[in-house]
Amino acid sequence: MKDVSSVAAVIVVYRPDLARLIEVVGAVATQVGNVRLIANDGAPWSCPLPANATLAVEDGNLGLGAAYNLAGRWARERGAAYLLLLDQDSVPAPGMVPALLEAFQRAGPVAAAGPYWRDSRTGENGFFICRARWGIRRYRPRQGETLPVEFLISSGSLIALEALVDIGPFDEKLFIEHIDTDWTLRALAKGYRLYGVADARLDHTFGEASVVAAPFGLRRRLFRYPPERNYYQLRNSILLWRRPYVPWRWVLRDLRRSIALMTFYALCIPPRRERLRAMVRAVRDGLKAGHE
Numbered sequence: 001m002k003d004v005s006s007v008a009a010v011i012v013v014y015r016p017d018l019a020r021l022i023e024v025v026g027a028v029a030t031q032v033g034n035v036r037l038i039a040n041d042g043a044p045w046s047c048p049l050p051a052n053a054t055l056a057v058e059d060g061n062l063g064l065g066a067a068y069n070l071a072g073r074w075a076r077e078r079g080a081a082y083l084l085l086l087d088q089d090s091v092p093a094p095g096m097v098p099a100l101l102e103a104f105q106r107a108g109p110v111a112a113a114g115p116y117w118r119d120s121r122t123g124e125n126g127f128f129i130c131r132a133r134w135g136i137r138r139y140r141p142r143q144g145e146t147l148p149v150e151f152l153i154s155s156g157s158l159i160a161l162e163a164l165v166d167i168g169p170f171d172e173k174l175f176i177e178h179i180d181t182d183w184t185l186r187a188l189a190k191g192y193r194l195y196g197v198a199d200a201r202l203d204h205t206f207g208e209a210s211v212v213a214a215p216f217g218l219r220r221r222l223f224r225y226p227p228e229r230n231y232y233q234l235r236n237s238i239l240l241w242r243r244p245y246v247p248w249r250w251v252l253r254d255l256r257r258s259i260a261l262m263t264f265y266a267l268c269i270p271p272r273r274e275r276l277r278a279m280v281r282a283v284r285d286g287l288k289a290g291h292e
Contacts, residue, residue, distance in 0.1 A: 004097050005033035007158065008080035010071030012064055014040045016088045018047050024091050029053055031097035032084060036074055038067045063175035064154065072164055080161060087155040089120070091203040099200035100158040103146050111163040111192035112184070114152035115200035116141060126204070128196035135249035141198035149196040150188065150250070154180035156202040163192055177232035178240055189245035230265055231278040234258060238286025 009032045011024060025047070029035050035053035039045075040061045049055065062070070068085060075083045082104075084097060096115055103113035117126040127138040129151040136150050157180070167187050170179050184194055206223040225233070237258050241251045266276045 006081040007032040008034045008075035009084040012067045065170040065172040089205040090155040093201035096200045103195040111187040112159045113195045115156040115202040117202045117204040120203045145198040178236040227274040227278040235282035235286040
């Protein structure tokens with residue numbers, strides 16, 4: 001069992017709910033050596049911080065990729081071996097970090113391990129994305145399971161800093177969407193493994209609210225995002241479909257998902273006109289970018 005002092009955590013902050021942020025900081029500070037809050041809003045807010053936590057205020061919104069890369073450099077300067085990524089509204093359960101560290105004892109090399117998340121609004125358990133015979137599938141693990149996965153959401157992911165150096169930094173051009181997808185796909189393409197840990201639990205919040213819908217027969221819970229997020233979701237999907245390390249099974253699944261979800265957002269969730277404009281712009285910009 002590795003010492004949790006080898007872990008540094010970053011919480012990327014943008015116009016936070018301070019009560020929730022204080023809960024996040026308190027939950028993670030006892031499980032890691034150091035905590036860094038990166039404020040991407042430049043706003044004059046403040047909250048009490050434990051002794052092992054510091055705050056860096058940026059002039060503007062750097063985006064998640066740039067913030068994660070700053071955190072990686074900061075963590076290495078402090079001699080950390082692992083970097084824990086957290087959103088401002090993701091609360092780690094007690095023992096989450098030690099449980100994630102255990103995954104690095106598995107067959108490897110291991111790039112990252114992630115927790116089994118729970119939707120804090122609905123109370124529903126999440127899932128892991130695992131390889132299936134004809135592509136990939138969602139899987140809800142049993143207690144005690146640690147299993148290889150095809151994807152990890154960024155919040156709650158524990159990343160080996162040596163792997164981060166080898167795989168390369170997060171793609172800052174993606175700004176906010178699919179940053180985790182791109183990095184995990186690059187990790188898998190280089191022969192690294194990702195693990196999902198059922199006993200590592202995370203209370204996580206997606207979007208502003210959620211609705212249950214069935215676009216094109218895909219019954220699922222959808223999260224309300226502003227039109228700007230729809231732009232980055234679709235544009236970045238198009239960019240990833242054309243990258244050489246992205247496997248066909250992921251492209252096919254994401255193509256189907258994107259068509260269904262964007263159609264639903266454009267037709268059913270106001271402001272519809274602004275969403276449609278954002279999506280048209282996303283297609284134009286994604287195709288114009290060409291093969292990267």
